[in-house]
Every structure is written in C-alpha cells, then in structure tokens.
Amino acid sequence: MKRTTLLLLVLGLGLSQSQAQTVPNPAIEQWWSSPGIIGTALLIALVSLVAILIIGSRLSALFQGLQKRAESRKKETLKSELVNWEEEDLDWILEKRKAAKKYQLTGTELTGKGNSDDSRGLIAKVTHDPENPLVDEKKKETLRMETPKPLRNLMIWYLGAAVFWLVFGTLVGQYVGMKFIWPEMDQISWLSFGRLRPVHTNTVFWGWASMAMVGLGYFVISRTSNTGIFSYSLGKIAWYLMNSAVVLGNFLLMSGVNNGGGEYREYIWPVALLFASGLILTFFNYYKTVAARKISEIYISNWYLLGGLIWTITLVVIGYLPSFQDGLGETVIQGYYMHQGVGMWFMTFTLGLTYYYLPTSLNKPIYSYSLGVLAFWTQMLFYTLIGTHHFVFSPLPWWLQTVAIVFSAGMFIPVVSGTTNFLMTMKGSWSAISKSYVLPFFLVGVVFYFVGSAQGSLQAFRLTNFIWHFTDFNVAHSHMTMYGIITFILWACMYAILPKVTGKEPPALGVGIHFWLAFVGLFAYMISLMTGGTLRGLSWIEGESFINSVILMQPFWVWRAIGGSMMFVSHLIFAYNFYEMAKKEKPLPHKISAPLSSVHA
C-alpha cells in the first residue's frame, strides 16, 4: 500500500526514483532531457530547417517560372494586337495617360474655399504647441454624469478612506521591507517585523482594496439598475463598521494580540465580526438596490458584485467558526480562507467593476456577455477548490493537494475568458490608450490579470512548488496580483469615474507620474524577488547551509526596497490627484442663501 502511494507520488512529481547504487542504468524517465537526445534533436531540427529552406526556394522558383511563362505569353498577344492598331488611336491613349499621371490634389477638396467656422462648438481646443512635446495630450473628460448628491458623497467617503489606507498600508509595507536591510532600524515592540507585517497586509486588503471596491461598486449598482441606492445611511454605517475594524485590528496586532498568525486572518474574531457586519450591510444594500432595478436584466457587473459579497460573507464565517479548527483542521481552513479571500472577494469584485468601468471608459459595449457569465460560474467552481495549493508536500491529505493543483490548472478557463473579453473590448481602440489617462491603468491591470493568474496556476504545480515554495517568490506573486491586477484596476476605475461625478480633473502630469512610478516600481519589486526567490530555492535544493540563502537574498531585498519606495511615492502623488478630483468646490457666498433660509424660518 505504502509502495503504491509512493510510486504515485513519484509519478506525480515527474521525478526519477532511481538511486545510483541500486540502479546502475541511466535514468530513462529523463531521456528527453539528456544532452545526447537534445543534441540529436537539435541536429535533426537543423537539417530539417535546411531541407525546408531548399524545398521552399525550389518551389518558389518553380512558381516564378510558371508565372513568367504566362506573362510572356500575354505580352506576345499584346504585341501582335498593337501592330494592327491605328496610329491616331495610339496617340490619343498616350496623351490621356500623360494627363492622368500629372494630376495632383489641391488640398481643398473637402473644406471648400470659404473660411472655417465651428458654429456648433464641436471643437474643444485647437493648439499648435501642446503642453508636453514628448507624450500625447490626454483627453479631458467631457462627460458629466448627474449623480445624486448622497451617492457622490458616499463614494467620496469610501474612496477617501481607501486612499488613506493605501498610503498608510504601503508606508508600513515600505518600512517592513527596509527591515530586511537594516534589521536594527528600531527596537520598539510595536514596530517589530512580526507585528507589522500583518498590519501591512490587512490594511491594504481590508482598508485600501475593500473600501475602494465597495465605494466604486455603489456607483455601478445604482447606475446599472437605473435606480437610487436602497439606503445611504446603511452605506455610512457599513463604512464605520469596516473602518473601525481596520483601526482596531491594527492596534491590536501592534500591541501583540494576534488571532493565530494565519495570513489575512490575524484580526481576532470580534474585529472580524465588525468587518463582516459591514459586509453584510453592504450586501443587503446592494441586493435591495438590484431588486428595485428599473430594467429587467441584471447587468453582468452586478453578478460579480453580489457574488463576491455573498461568497466573502460565507468565507469569513467558515474561516472563524471554531468547531473544526484544531490540529491540522486549522491548516485546511487556512489554505481555503487565504486563497478565497483573494479569489472570491478581491478578484471577483474587481472583475465586476471592470465589466462596467472598462466599456464605459471606451464608450462601447463589452465584447461578450456570455464569456462574462462563463467566467463567473467557473470562477466559483474552480477558485473555491484550490486553497490547499499553499500546502503542497505538507502533512495535509495528498488528495486534497492534488485536487487543488488540478483545479489551479482549471483556473485558466475563467482567466482566459476574462482576459479575452477585456482585450476584445479594447480591440480597435488602441489609439485611445495613449490619449487617455484611464486606459493605461486598465491595460496594465488586464495584462497582469492574465500573467499573474496564469503564473499562479503554474506555481501550484508540484515541480514549481519544489523550487519556489517558502521563498520570496510567493511575495512577488502576491504583489503581482494584489498590486498589478487589483490595485491598478481600482486606480483605473477611480480615475474613470471621479471626474464624471465631481466634474474635476486630476492634473495630467500627476497621473502620468503616478502611473510610471507605480509600474516601474512594481517591476523592480517583482523581478528582484522572483530572481532571488528562485536562487534561494535552488540553494535549498542543493543542500547549502541556510544562512547562505539569507546572504544571497541581500541584494534582491535592496532592489525590492527600491521598487517599494517608488510604489510608495506614487501613492502620495495618487493621494494628491484624488484630492484634486474630490475636493469641495468653494461654497457660494452665503448671501444668496440667507434670504431663502429666512423664508423657511
């Protein structure tokens, strides 16, 4: 029994089980990677290439010969015909041809000869010297959406809190990243690495991304249901509940109260309960709004928003119920919880937002509604089953690990359908990207959606786990997804909607700097940790002493901190841009309102 299991394991790994002293023959399982075979294959490929070249050239020569023969036959017939023509006819044809060759456009065929006049006011701006000679001028947002004031205020509340948590959370992240280089930066227990790391992750999860998502969702849910929000005060209450959860949770973590160290589950249950109540109120509010919609169909975005909320509520309940969490029960739940936290909440909800904000930014419909539906149900089916891929080779049941790996590969289906949908929507509007400050963020988000998710699926395989698990590669992956996908798309949505709602544009230069700093910073972060993580994994496989792998990471940690600094600076600029978009207009002089109020009084 044990043998068969072991054999299965080995087959699953694709590793050779042969040992030098018992099996003297070369390991045939690896035949395809032996130098002799690879060399032979290369040589055959070379010969085949030459053969294909020769055959190709022979064939093309043959075709050319055939074509030439046909042409010369045509010429012969023309010649024999020309001899029979009259001289005058030939001259007339020649003159006509000469005149046609001389013809040139005058340049006024379309405008006519009168002075140009924009009587309908269609042209917003004509200039011969653009603001910036290096990049395309970004289009200003001309569309203003009449938004009910309470909705606008609610959105600004949520988005404002999100911006605050982004700056705070990444400041903490930056500080924690620097501790890898200077472990003695401080000696204060409240600021120690172990306590601050969950403060960083939980703040950007439950503070930044969640707040931004819910705020942006309110607009979508109201707009696509063609009705007002069910209750604005419920929205406010949920805001207080969720924000107080983040404040309180961080405070407790820093003072040393940790639920058990499972990632994203570090807040103790009373704090999680606060957050969950906020989610439940939000779900209720969204659901009631959709139920009161004035059109018969539920727009695809709302599938994702409602789905994301109901799934996350279920998830938090399962994650915190105590009756199956002793021993390795906790570990099963941990894998499930931490993966679904990302997949069912952030990813699902953000996809829902993209289904609304991306097509509206492009001013055209989504490419395929059905692909969106397919992605929705496969997201639920596959994402739910893959949590245990965080514990490959652990003492958890082998079947659970295998299911997780198989369905991780299945994740290609929702990812490919989503990416196709978004890219096909963007197709034909590529030129709009350089002229818009919103679309570059969407493009990066969508590309990372494919790259980050596909890379995650590949990372779940046993062989890749072998090298990358437990290394900094995981950290790179989570930033690629939570930052590259979620954060970039949330930025895109915020830049897309706020000017339409408030009527105020962010400074174009500010948006440009924000985009490039964040993008380049993310790359530095990702590449350094992926390279370092791979080297570290290989060092462990080689059986080198552990401290060697710490020393080899040093330069990569420095590069990570540099990338992280760029990301953090970009958030400061983003915060300023947000302020520009959201700031209150100067109140009208109160003289005008005074008589009115006195009348009412």
Added chain:
Amino acid sequence: MFDFHKNHKLLVATAFLGFAMLSTVIAVIPALQMQEVKPLPGMEELNSEELKGLQVYVSENCMACHTQQVRNIEMDQVWGERPSLASDYYYSKQRMDLWRQSPSLLGSERTGPDLTEVGKRQPGKEWHLLHLYNPRIVVKESVMPSYPWLFEEKSKAMVTQKDEVVPVSAELLKNPNHQLVAKPEALALVAYLQSLVQAELGQNLGPDFIPSTRKKQVPASGAESLGLDGLQLYSETCSACHQPTGDGIPGAFPPLAGSEIVNDPDPSILVQIILSGYDARPEFGAMPEFGSLLSDEEIAAIATHERSSWGNQAPVVTPEQVAEIRKFILNQ
C-alpha cells in the same frame, strides 16, 4: 427556468448554495477529518511554561518567517528526521483561548529556518536568550529582529538568585554597569523552542521523503572513506555558539582557537565534553551533551577539525578513540 440574468433571487441563491456546498466538501469536511487524528505514542503534552511560550511566539507572529513543517521532499531532510505528520500538531495546535484560535504554526514563508526540531538543533538556553536579545551576536548575517523588550537591564545589586542573567557583553547594554536579565516571557519562549523536537516513531514507521533527482555521490564502504566533512559538521552543530572563526562569544561561549583543552595532545577531555556536555565555568553558558546526537565518526571528524583549524595544532582523533571514551563514560 435558469433565467439568472433576470431573477436576482435565483442568481444570489445559486451562487451562495454552490459556494457553500463546494466549501463544505473542500474545506469543512476535510478540516473535521483532520481534527480526528490522535497524538503519537511518545508525544508529550506542552507544559504550562511551554504553552506560555507558544503564546509569546504567536503574539510576536514568529510564523511570518518561520515554518514548522518538514515536507516529504528530500530538501527538507535538513529540518527533521522524517516528514511531519498530522499527529505532530496535536498538542500545539489547539485553540488558545476565547479570543484566539489554533495558531497557524505550519507557516508559508521560510525567511528564517524551519523550527520543527530547533530544540534538538539548538538545545542551549544561553544561545536562545542571546539570539533573542540580538540575533546578530550569534549569527552575524541574520536579518531576524531583536526582541529587547523580552529582557530588562538591572543594576547588579538588584539581580537576585532567581533571575536568569544573560551573558551579553557590556557594550551592548545601555548602562554598561548593569546586567541583562531575561523576563518570564523570554524564558517561556525559550522553553517552548527547546520543546520543539519530533516525536520518535521508530525505524521505518514514518513516511519516506520523496527522493530528489540530484545526483548522489556513491559512498564507498569503510569508515575511513566515509568522507565525513569536519568543517561541514562543525558549521551545522557547533558554530552557532563557538562561531565559524572558533573565537566563541566573549562572556557566553568559550573560544576554541588556542584553547588548552582543544590543543591537548590527549583528546580525552575534549571528546568527553562533546559527549556529555559541560557546565563547570560560571562565566560561560552550559554546553549541552551531543553523545546521543552524533556518532563516533562524526565526533572524531569534528574534534579533528577543531584541532587543526584557526592555528590549532594537535593530532587527529580517530573514531576508535571516541568509542573508547564513550564506553568509559557509560561504565562510570
């Protein structure tokens, strides 16, 4: 019938039920099953001091950087004798109290080493205390945080018999005339770390490691050609305290370079100290016994390495000599 796009009740109910069902199958039921495992026969329950230490471990979130799982692949063999089993976590992964759940000890990052068997690898209390106070005292390249708040400085007059004085050199203290005393939290944490050892399963009972594809050198027979690398063994076993330079740490671990005992032409005392430990000099920390951890060949290789490095010059120690001394100690 399936008009999800028009019926919000149906849409939300289906999404909820589908997810709840899948979650039950993939998470709740397996979790319930995993709870059913029983502890291994030789396992001991954590005592109250160790439990207190576990709470400090969670509170400082040591799980962020340290795993406690030996995976069933060969590269993890350095962290334990056998791959971890579900039963190994029977006592440590229980709900902590009303507020806090069972700790996520398995971890997901190995920024620092795995701690499954740290109690065996680093048995000395002084080493742990120094390492917690400032890891760079004992491991120069470490990036682990210091935990000075688990210690307090006391003037010499205030130090009582009960206090655990940490042998740290004076220049690392704020007041060089003071002494460093470990707080109860530090002692509990060290007690917990010292308790971390895999329970014995007996030979061939535990699961096997999946062998790697790495080419292994074929060991030739005979003790002479075992090719035991004294340097490698020394860095794995001894250098955490005595340091790679052989200089030790002043006030905590004695130097081996130029040591009279190490350079003695007769290796009996040196081998005896390695075999059965040593705690006779109050100015230094206690040396744990290695007789049960290391074979005669390994001890001979380590002793020979020590006697021929850092300027030391003394004759080779053979496994036979070690075996003889081991027998002598046993007979005493």
